[in-house]
Amino acid sequence: MQLQQLPDLMRYGEPHDLVRAEFDRRIGHFSMLQNHYHAGCELYYLFSGERNYFVKDSAYRVSAGDLVLIDSNAVHKSTDSGIPDHERVVLYFSPAYFDEYPPEERELLRTPFTRGDALVSLNLQEKLRAEELLLSLLRELHERPAGYRLHIRHMAGELLLLAARASGRSDTLPRPEPTPVRRKVAEIVRHINRHFAEPLELDELARRFYISRSHLSRTFKEVTGFGFAEYVNLTRIREAQRLLRETRHSVTLVSELAGFDNFSHFGKMFKRLSGVSPREYRNMERTAGGAD
Numbered sequence: 001m002q003l004q005q006l007p008d009l010m011r012y013g014e015p016h017d018l019v020r021a022e023f024d025r026r027i028g029h030f031s032m033l034q035n036h037y038h039a040g041c042e043l044y045y046l047f048s049g050e051r052n053y054f055v056k057d058s059a060y061r062v063s064a065g066d067l068v069l070i071d072s073n074a075v076h077k078s079t080d081s082g083i084p085d086h087e088r089v090v091l092y093f094s095p096a097y098f099d100e101y102p103p104e105e106r107e108l109l110r111t112p113f114t115r116g117d118a119l120v121s122l123n124l125q126e127k128l129r130a131e132e133l134l135l136s137l138l139r140e141l142h143e144r145p146a147g148y149r150l151h152i153r154h155m156a157g158e159l160l161l162l163a164a165r166a167s168g169r170s171d172t173l174p175r176p177e178p179t180p181v182r183r184k185v186a187e188i189v190r191h192i193n194r195h196f197a198e199p200l201e202l203d204e205l206a207r208r209f210y211i212s213r214s215h216l217s218r219t220f221k222e223v224t225g226f227g228f229a230e231y232v233n234l235t236r237i238r239e240a241q242r243l244l245r246e247t248r249h250s251v252t253l254v255s256e257l258a259g260f261d262n263f264s265h266f267g268k269m270f271k272r273l274s275g276v277s278p279r280e281y282r283n284m285e286r287t288a289g290g291a292d
Helices: 095-099 103-114 124-143 148-167 180-195 202-208 213-224 228-246 251-257 263-274 278-289
Strands: 009-012 019-026 041-048 050-055 058-063 066-070 076-080 086-093 119-121
Touching: 009 124, 019 124, 019 148, 041 050, 041 058, 041 124, 041 148, 050 066, 050 086, 058 066, 058 119, 058 180, 066 103, 066 148, 086 124, 086 148, 095 103, 103 148, 119 148, 124 148, 180 202, 180 213, 180 228, 202 213, 213 228, 228 251, 228 263, 228 278, 251 263, 251 278, 263 278
Parallel strands: none
Antiparallel strands: 009 019, 019 086, 041 066, 041 086, 050 058, 050 076, 066 119
16 A cells, blocks of 8 residues: 555544554645644654744754654644645654653663754655655554554654664764754744743844844744744743643742733633643643642
8 A cells, every 4th residue: 555545634542642643645735723732752754745844943844754853842833835735644652652661772762852953854765664664554554453553553663763763873964054044033932942931022032133023023933833922922831831730839820930920811821722721731730640
């Protein structure tokens, strides 16, 4: 079975599973609509087409045959590159997935996600092997013979190992230097990531980074896929979620520590981006973790 014979959309796994998979064939132009980050790690492979991908504080141009490795809780977004049509597969690995390996192997498999560069450009041999593994996984998902879940988990592990070895190659070809605009936006994103708890206004950042307000607003969206205010709110809500999970601070204090100066606005943004209120989120996390 060839890739073209597969359905346009396939899904495998539930949120609690160690490994989940998605395959999408999209015709025309498409950009992710959701603000996106999650607790697990993500392996993205582009079979065909071209995409723009923003991960953490860097923007990448992704071509067919490229891997994108996204670490836990890293903000990311895939957007249209101007070229229509693409086929991609995404594997999601829960944090508990890596716990099943001994420390040395766990460190090896986590390396592609923590090395600082999300994009891995495969050589021809690696690309052929990656597509062999992925097609085997997708065929099993489509046909679902006895033991297909075991096969999918095995193929996913093989892909992680391939990614770890490919990302550790010393002969990786250097990429073109980012444009001045992309470097400037990366600086601004890093500033937001470090100073989200402080006031962050578009006018102030425009002055700080010697760029006009309108140009900053436009180029920030073009490079990252996020609007400026959208990205600031997302970064703050992500921190609020962490504080709600890991501390016993009051919701009011969490709001302040995450950078919100208006509690009502915090509640609205949290509900919009998380789907639940801050108190509901904390209760859900405590229930899931067995906390009292």
